[in-house]
Amino acid sequence: MIKKLFRFLYKSLLWFFAISIGLVVVYKWVPVIVTPLMVIRTVEQKIDGKDMVWKHDWESIDNISKNLQLAVICSEDQNFLNHRGFDMKAIEKALEFNKKGKKTRGASTISQQTAKNVFLWPHRSWLRKGLEAYFTFLIETIWSKERIIEVYLNSIEMGDGIYGAEAASQHWFKRPAANLRQLEAAAIAAILPSPLRYRANPATNYIQKRKNWITRQMRNFGPLSYD
Numbered sequence: 111m112i113k114k115l116f117r118f119l120y121k122s123l124l125w126f127f128a129i130s131i132g133l134v135v136v137y138k139w140v141p142v143i144v145t146p147l148m149v150i151r152t153v154e155q156k157i158d159g160k161d162m163v164w165k166h167d168w169e170s171i172d173n174i175s176k177n178l179q180l181a182v183i184c185s186e187d188q189n190f191l192n193h194r195g196f197d198m199k200a201i202e203k204a205l206e207f208n209k210k211g212k213k214t215r216g217a218s219t220i221s222q223q224t225a226k227n228v229f230l231w232p233h234r235s236w237l238r239k240g241l242e243a244y245f246t247f248l249i250e251t252i253w254s255k256e257r258i259i260e261v262y263l264n265s266i267e268m269g270d271g272i273y274g275a276e277a278a279s280q281h282w283f284k285r286p287a288a289n290l291r292q293l294e295a296a297a298i299a300a301i302l303p304s305p306l307r308y309r310a311n312p313a314t315n316y317i318q319k320r321k322n323w324i325t326r327q328m329r330n331f332g333p334l335s336y337d
Contacts, residue, residue, distance in 0.1 A: 130229070134248045137228065138257060141168040145265050146231050148273055155271070163271025165281065171260040173288045174275045177295035179259055180334045184327035185299040185320075187220040190259070191336070195221040195250040196243075222246045224262040256336040267305045268298060282310040296324040 148164060155162045171179070183190050189197050197219050218226075225245035230238055249258055268278035275287040275298075283294045290298070294311075300320035301308040308317055 130245070131248065131252075133229070134245070134252050137261065138253050142228055142261055142265050143168065145227055145273075146229075147227060147267060150232065151267070151271065164273075165271055165277040166264075166273040167276040167280075168264050168274065169276045169287055171256055171263075173286070174260070174263055175288055175290040175295055176334055177292045177328075178263065178275055178279075178287060178290050178298060180328050180331060181292075181295040181299035181324055182263065182302065183220070183259070183334070184331055185296075185324050186223070186302060188327065188331070190220045191255060193219060193221075195219060195246040219246075220262050221250055221258055223266070224258055225249055227265045227267075228261060254336065259336075266302065268301070269305050269309075272305070278310070292325060292328065293321060296321040296328070299324055 143166075148166065152162055152164055187197065189200070200219075222242055225248075226232070226238070226242050229245045230241055249261075253261075264274040264276075267273055268275070269281055272278050272281050275290075278298050279285055279287040279290055279294075282298060283290065285294075297310040297313055297317065300313070300317045301310050308314065310317070313321060
């Protein structure tokens with residue numbers, strides 16, 4: 111009986127690794143059309159009796175404004191181009207900050223957020239964090255940085271039922287993602303910590319302050335290159 115159990119667990123692990131690695135390899139080239147979060151949000155809308163909104167239009171990185179690419183990097187993960195999926199300095203700072211008060215600060219990189227958005231569920235648990243680390247390692251190993259930011263910008267939640275750069279750009283500013291101006295890109299990046307709570311346009315005082323901070327970071331960062 112114990113041998114059968116171990117054999118079952120062993121085969122299950124082999125299948126898990128084969129399927130997960132296969133998915134990451136496929137998504138190196140294939141657009142991510144749907145994510146677990148999109149499905150979960152739609153179910154939540156249905157349960158709450160709301161209109162079901164699901165706006166998501168995949169665009170290649172060439173059709174997403176460099177302003178938006180730079181804005182989200184400056185807002186979410188300024189060390190994105192240099193780390194291998196995990197920013198240890200940011201993690202240390204978050205741990206120190208969280209020890210001091212009731213508020214908590216996260217330290218997830220863009221790579222970690224991409225792994226979570228594409229392959230996992232949103233609710234926190236030790237299991238999800240462990241799987242997030244695993245998938246982060248996979249995408250950092252198999253994908254390029256440019257592919258990671260491309261998938262991130264096409265899958266992240268940017269409003270209620272709004273997913274990805276193109277849908278967000280059309281929703282908030284009535285223009286293609288390729289044509290986003292600097293302040294518009296900064297406005298979208300500013301709401302990412304809580305896209306269901308904040309709006310990019312018109313901006314509240316809080317979002318306006320974040321926009322100003324992000325644009326300053328963009329100027330300090332300099333030209334964006336993935337080479």
